[in-house]
Amino acid sequence: MNGLATHRVLGWLEGLGRITLLGVEAARSLISQRVDWRGLTYQLYFIGVKSQSVVLITGAFTGMVLCAQTYFQFHKVKMDTATLAVVSVAMGSELGPVLTALMVAGRVGAAMAAELGSMRVTEQIDALRTLATHPVDYLVVPRLSATVLALPLLTAESIAVGILAAYTVGTTLLGIDHAYAWHNMLKYTQPQHVVMGTIKAVVFAAVLALISCYKGMNCREGAEGVGRATTEAVVYSSITILISNFFLTLFLTRLLGA
Amino acid sequence: MIETRRLKKSFGPQRVLDGVDLRVEKGESVVIIGRSGGGKSILLKHLIGLLSPDEGDVLIEGESVAWMSERQLLGVRRKFGMLFQGAALFDSLTVAENVAFVLQREGRLTESEIGKKVDEALAMVDLGGTQDKKPAELSGGMRKRVGLARAIIYQPQIVLYDEPTTGLDPIVADSIDQLIVRVRERLEVTTVAVTHDMRSARRIGQRILMLHQGRIHFSGTPEEIFQSKDPVVYRFVNGVSDPKEPHF
Incomplete structure (x- = not known):
């Protein structure tokens, strides 16, 4: 039993080390190699544009339900007009970045792992190497760069839509006063919350792109291998996003004083 | 031009290459034959640096490539072209x-x-x-x-072929063989092919090497290999199974 646990921990640590090395190689490539504009543009379209509907729906309904639930509790203590302030801070620094990253991990991370996994099992990645092309330059860097560029924008969009939806629900359905709601929201939402949300989005983007690319490029043979890599990419990305969010919140709150 | 020295490679407990010594001269056309799962493709992938050996060395034009980093290998691979089994x-x-x-x-x-x-x-x-x-x-x-x-x-100066005719009907396989010969003659490239298709080996190889139990068991011209009385070579060339040994 101890042997199995040790084996698992060592395997997990090895995976973590390999993903870190992949990140270092990608950073090195980003600095020293020519930018693949075509690959980057396609990935920006695939990750940024094609994720719009998922991100908008997630942001809007999260904002609305958060507004409704907060209002129901605050109404009991006559704090109705603080509802949108809570929604704004929560969406800006926590729910916006985390939920957007989780939705993108489900859509984009799975696609990355499946595509790279299929390329691996059909020897396309080996073919790239024989054509004097480093797989990190051609496959990982455009995906990583596009995710790091797109996810903060998607997160901002999700937060804005969430707050707008919450404002609409709060002021029309729940009867919160427009002026007080707006005033309190601006009063309690600090620039630090926006900065925190943006930093988190960048970190989550790097995490999900690296884990998904790593899982795809190192998948086992056959359809089962590709399937497992895809599942692991989504599960590991999601868990890492949730765990790192907690530590980022503690660290950034202390750093930014949010 | 291409040389391997005491090349060894294992996957888990299974030793696939057990001290392969190989030398291919510039402009030569060499075919490596052997049983399925016998390590032919593994050997080919070592020549271009897609795999690293556990022991031994691979030299391309006298330069050791076995322990180069992926980025260093990119320059070496510019000398190679490779046709994969599934393209x-x-x-x-x-x-x-x-x-x-x-x-x-x-x-x-x-x-x-x-x-x-x-x-x-x-x-x-x-x-x-x-x-x-x-x-x-x-x-x-x-x-x-x-x-x-x-x-x-x-x-490229060297073209590697991994099972170029596997999965093709005999007519298409013949056309691929002719194409390999045409490429070698027109571009004057060094050719290394792995196959278990003896018709193909005879057509494209100037020299045939047989990989058996992780080592080069036989090396000779197509005529020599087809006339060989060595029991391992004979059984393979003529497709004769050994009743004492299960083959599946």
């Missing part, structure tokens, strides 16, 4: 984009110059007019031809 075409790209891949990445030529070279490479493999097709629209033989066009467009 390994990039299925998101068209035929023309596949063939032009290296030239596009290098960015030294203009689009019209690249287009001209793509047309020439496709004409060489008798596939003119397929530029805009996707790999999924091609037959197995056509995919291999495109794979070969992609491997030779940048005029």
